[in-house]
Amino acid sequence: MMSFECECGNKTILFATGDRDEHGREFVEIEDDERLTFTIGEDSVLFRCSFCGYTYRLQQI
Known part of the structure; x- marks a missing residue:
């Protein structure tokens, strides 16, 4: 399980589904x-808070 917390206090959780892809990575x-x-x-994933609209960018390494 992973959690996300925005600067505004919005919290949400990302949880594992139990399903895996062909490389063994879990969804x-x-x-x-x-x-x-x-x-x-x-080259990146953008996460946007639905409460305040702030956007975070996670760039591919």
Whole structure:
């Protein structure tokens, strides 16, 4: 389980589903998808808080 907390105090949890891909990596789902949205780009993932609108960028390494 992973958790996300925005600067505004919004908290949501990403939890493991038990399903795995062909490489053995487990899928995660957002506990409440109305609190957090994400967009997958070419070189990063954007996480946007649905309460305050602040956006975080996780760049691919």
